[in-house]
Amino acid sequence: MVRASGGRRSMISLRHLHLLLAFALPMLGVQGCAAPSDEVTLQGSGATFPAPLYKRWFLEYYQQNHAIRVNYSPIGSGAGIRQFTSGLVSFGASDAGMSEKEISRLPEKYGGVLLLPMTAGLIVLSYNVPGISGPIRLSRSAYLNIFLRKTTNWNADEIAKSNPGLSLPNQSITMVTRADSSGTTYAFTSHMAAVSKAMNVEWTPGVDKSVPWKESIAAQGNDGVAALIQLTPGAIGYVEFGYAKLAGLPMAALENQSHQFILPDGKGKSGAKALEGATVPNDLQIRAPDPTSAEAYPIVTYTWILVRKHYEDKRDADTLKALLLHCLEDGQQSLAQDLGYVTLPSAVVARLRAAIQTITTTPQRMQQP
Amino acid sequence: MKTPTVERRSIARPPTARDLAVDASFKWATRAFAAFSAVVVTLIVILISKEAMPAILKYGPSFVVSRHWDAGKGQFGILPEIFGTLLTSSIGVVLAAVFGIAGAVFLTEEFIPLWLENILKNVITLLAAIPSVVYGLWGIFVVIPAIRPTCNWLHAHMGWIPLFRTPLLSVGILPAALVLAIMILPTVTAISRDAIAAVDPLLREAAFGMGATRWETIWGVTLPTSRRGIYGSIVLGLGRALGETMALAMLVGSANVISPSLFSPADTLAALLANKFPEAASALDLGALMYAALVLLILTLLVNVGGEWIMRRDSTSKSAVGEKAVSK
Numbered sequence: 001m002v003r004a005s006g007g008r009r010s011m012i013s014l015r016h017l018h019l020l021l022a023f024a025l026p027m028l029g030v031q032g033c034a035a036p037s038d039e040v041t042l043q044g045s046g047a048t049f050p051a052p053l054y055k056r057w058f059l060e061y062y063q064q065n066h067a068i069r070v071n072y073s074p075i076g077s078g079a080g081i082r083q084f085t086s087g088l089v090s091f092g093a094s095d096a097g098m099s100e101k102e103i104s105r106l107p108e109k110y111g112g113v114l115l116l117p118m119t120a121g122l123i124v125l126s127y128n129v130p131g132i133s134g135p136i137r138l139s140r141s142a143y144l145n146i147f148l149r150k151t152t153n154w155n156a157d158e159i160a161k162s163n164p165g166l167s168l169p170n171q172s173i174t175m176v177t178r179a180d181s182s183g184t185t186y187a188f189t190s191h192m193a194a195v196s197k198a199m200n201v202e203w204t205p206g207v208d209k210s211v212p213w214k215e216s217i218a219a220q221g222n223d224g225v226a227a228l229i230q231l232t233p234g235a236i237g238y239v240e241f242g243y244a245k246l247a248g249l250p251m252a253a254l255e256n257q258s259h260q261f262i263l264p265d266g267k268g269k270s271g272a273k274a275l276e277g278a279t280v281p282n283d284l285q286i287r288a289p290d291p292t293s294a295e296a297y298p299i300v301t302y303t304w305i306l307v308r309k310h311y312e313d314k315r316d317a318d319t320l321k322a323l324l325l326h327c328l329e330d331g332q333q334s335l336a337q338d339l340g341y342v343t344l345p346s347a348v349v350a351r352l353r354a355a356i357q358t359i360t361t362t363p364q365r366m367q368q369p
Numbered sequence: 370m371k372t373p374t375v376e377r378r379s380i381a382r383p384p385t386a387r388d389l390a391v392d393a394s395f396k397w398a399t400r401a402f403a404a405f406s407a408v409v410v411t412l413i414v415i416l417i418s419k420e421a422m423p424a425i426l427k428y429g430p431s432f433v434v435s436r437h438w439d440a441g442k443g444q445f446g447i448l449p450e451i452f453g454t455l456l457t458s459s460i461g462v463v464l465a466a467v468f469g470i471a472g473a474v475f476l477t478e479e480f481i482p483l484w485l486e487n488i489l490k491n492v493i494t495l496l497a498a499i500p501s502v503v504y505g506l507w508g509i510f511v512v513i514p515a516i517r518p519t520c521n522w523l524h525a526h527m528g529w530i531p532l533f534r535t536p537l538l539s540v541g542i543l544p545a546a547l548v549l550a551i552m553i554l555p556t557v558t559a560i561s562r563d564a565i566a567a568v569d570p571l572l573r574e575a576a577f578g579m580g581a582t583r584w585e586t587i588w589g590v591t592l593p594t595s596r597r598g599i600y601g602s603i604v605l606g607l608g609r610a611l612g613e614t615m616a617l618a619m620l621v622g623s624a625n626v627i628s629p630s631l632f633s634p635a636d637t638l639a640a641l642l643a644n645k646f647p648e649a650a651s652a653l654d655l656g657a658l659m660y661a662a663l664v665l666l667i668l669t670l671l672v673n674v675g676g677e678w679i680m681r682r683d684s685t686s687k688s689a690v691g692e693k694a695v696s697k
Contacts, residue, residue, distance in 0.1 A: 079647040174538050179623040179644040181440070208441040210645075217540055217634045218623035220644060231509060232539035 038067050040319045045073040046080020046093030047183045048221050049240045050119055050303045053339050054093070057327050060335075068319055076221075077183035078209050084306050090316060092306035095183020096209055097285040111310030114355055115284050117302035118327060120342040122241040122271050123188050124264045124299075126229050126249035129154055131169060135263060137162040139255045140195050140298075146173055146236060147192060148204065149214045154234065162261070176228050176237030179218035181210030187301035188238045194290035195298075198257070223247075238299075241266070242340040258294040270297035271342035280351060300342065307359060314361040324356050414666065421663050424656030432660055438625055440645070445657040447664060449627050453635035454668065457542055457621065458610035460631075461549030465610075466603050468550070469557030473599075474587055476558075477565045490562065497555035505619030508548040513539055513620075516547070520632050537632035540622035545635075548616055553606035560605065564598020565591055597680055604676030611669050614639040638665040 044054070051074035058070035075083075077094040084092030085105055097115055106113055125143060127136060138146070142158045145151040151158055155168045178185050189207045196203035205211040219228040222240045226247035229235045236252075241264050244251055253261040262270050274296035278288040286302050305324070311317035326332060333343045344352070384392075418425075424432065428445060435446025472493065476486055520537035527533050537543065568591050576586040592599070622634025623644055638661055646658055 076647055172536075179618070179640075180647060181645070206439075206441055210440055212437060212439040212441075212625070215626065216624060217538070218644070220618065224619075227509070228539065231513065234538065 040315055041069045042090040043071050044091040045075050045083050045089050047077045047095045047303055048074040049095045049121060049184050052242055053119055053336055053341050057332055061323060061326060076180050078181045095301060095303045096186035097304050110308040114307045114309055115304045116352055117284055117286055118305045119336050120275055120300055120302045122264045122297055122300055123184060123238050124241050124244050124251040125236055126239055126244045126251050127236040128229050128233055130233055132166050135250055135253050137253045137261045144195055171234040174232050174235045175216040176225050176235050177213045177216040177218045180220050184240060185209055190289045191299045245340055254298050256296050256298040257290055257292050260294050262297045264297050266340050268337045268342040271300045274300040275345055310360050317359055317361045321356055321359055328352055417659050417663050421656050421659035423652050424660040433664060440654050447661050449625050450636045450638045450641045452627050454611060454637040457546045457549055457637060458607060460546035461610045462607045464550035465553045465557045465606050469554050470561050470599060472558045473561035473565055476562050493555050493558050501615040504548050504552055505616040508544050508620045512547055513544050531629040532631050534630040535633045540620050541632050541634045543631045545617050545620040548620055549610050549613060553609050556606045556609060557602045560602030561599045564595040568594045600676060600680045604673060607672050608669055612639055614643050618643045
């Protein structure tokens with residue numbers, strides 16, 4: 001009896017073994033074939049904000065050139081900087097750039113860091129207000145007070161004043177923020193701080209990748225915030241344009257410095273206006289916290305790819321340079337626009353090209369241009 | 370007549386060198402494995418404490434009673450997270466205990482045919498195999514819309530009760546606790562079921578024989594006799610509830626508030642760690658998170674010790690209870 005059942009068991013496991021082999025052998029074979037010596041794999045990680053665009057860029061590059069595989073993990077700006085610093089990835093990505101303190105932590109052998117503003121995007125205020133038609137218009141003081149929790153109901157005079165055509169419900173406002181620390185929060189809070197300063201109000205949460213919000217509910221990542229807004233009646237939160245569009249969330253028209261109400265548009269026009277005229281510093285950490293142009297959408301941020309100035313592996317460096325230059329080409333930049341990002345101003349593209357050329361592979365270190 | 374003698378002799382032979390070697394290596398292997406778990410736990414505690422040291426030295430006990438978490442200003446406090454962790458876990462465990470023990474009784478006391486019992490048993494065990502993130506999504510898309518009307522009605526009509534002080538917007542303590550209850554239900558049910566099934570059938574038959582009803586038998590004999598195992602299941606469930614991360618990070622709202630309202634958003638220690646850990650930059654940030662992890666570990670340890678203590682205290686008086694129950 002025991003022997004019989006033991007025999008049956010071994011028969012079954014033998015059959016499983018066949019199955020296993022049937023699946024495993026071709027896989028091994030494919031893996032064996034797909035690793036020719038000239039293949040290069042680059043690994044990057046960081047901001048979630050530009051992730052849809054980066055992934056698309058890198059995928060298309062791979063389709064054109066099968067020897068080059070680029071993986072990008074959207075794990076947040078802070079984590080991207082940390083992985084870049086500890087040498088786990090070939091390049092990092094951050095919506096907040098890098099602070100001097102963060103740069104000072106980089107290993108000596110990097111020869112410094114190049115911050116490349118590869119694209120820019122809009123941060124929109126999405127909301128969930130049941131039963132209204134058309135987008136809500138928010139004045140500078142209205143959205144400032146909402147995020148300072150001074151305005152807590154959708155039917156407040158301050159909001160109603162700019163929306164004569166809408167019947168705003170008596171619904172309390174719930175603020176949705178980021179639970180993780182993020183470059184989107186950094187860009188949003190720097191804008192809010194600039195607006196507060198212009199209006200002589202104190203911006204209490206401060207400017208950082210993670211700030212102590214007053215009475216908010218929080219979610220992880222741009223997608224998490226978008227989902228939570230969708231779920232919560234009366235919610236308002238800040239998300240990157242593409243994520244709000246993907247979730248089908250309504251976006252508020254915001255009043256800019258010239259008192260025009262501007263809707264975030266998918267063509268990148270109002271965003272491009274915002275980037276116009278921003279001064280380009282030597283380290284390319286271009287900030288436009290409160291754009292002046294009358295047609296500008298007020299909350300726009302660049303997002304940076306972080307690369308070493310010096311790579312020990314020549315092949316890695318050459319591949320990375322070719323990849324980055326490719327992403328700056330017109331076709332790739334218009335792809336950015338299609339995905340709801342902002343096309344880079346040509347002056348910035350020229351500066352980027354020059355900067356990318358300075359990446360070295362020889363032990364000799366280059367000075368910053 | 371001859372064959373059995375041979376067999377008996379072969380059974381009674383002295384152990385060979387190989388038998389002794391197998392015995393000894395097995396004994397040492399079990400010792401090594403037992404020691405290994407203890408060493409791993411100790412190493413984890415040491416490592417966490419070491420990483421937490423900068424924060425422990427800087428903040429000391431004020432860390433657990435302060436309410437603010439502001440990494441930018443270097444202020445760290447986890448009182449809201451401790452509160453949220455304990456509240457969600459205790460609601461979750463109470464619900465899971467009620468339903469889990471009732472389910473375990475239902476599955477063992479011959480209310481249903483054996484084949485159905487086996488199906489139900491496996492379905493409940495299957496709940497344990499569902500990934501945490503799926504529970505989170507289920508909570509968001511099913512539980513919250515389902516309970517929201519009732520919760521908001523309670524808030525509108527009985528808002529003066531502190532438990533219903535705020536409306537249920539979306540995420541909050543109650544949805545988190547409900548999902549948590551379902552997540553730990555299989556643990557509670559499976560272990561309680563085994564404990565109840567292990568009760569000597571003679572005891573049960575004796576109770577029936579003395580004229581006890583099924584109800585009296587369950588309450589007077591079966592449950593008191595198996596209570597050690599049932600406590601164990603609840604303690605295990607509570608341990609899992611305290612440490613559950615992903616579903617709670619999605620459902621609790623990550624809000625730094627302490628509110629008695631069941632519908633208010635809150636935060637838990639595990640969710641805090643999951644949210645803040647990837648971006649902790651400085652040694653102090655990391656230290657604060659490790660300190661929070663240490664607090665969570667201590668909370669879990671206290672729960673286990675507490676559970677053990679209740680079990681011990683109970684099992685000393687168990688025979689008396691059993692006698693009383695039987696004499697009834």
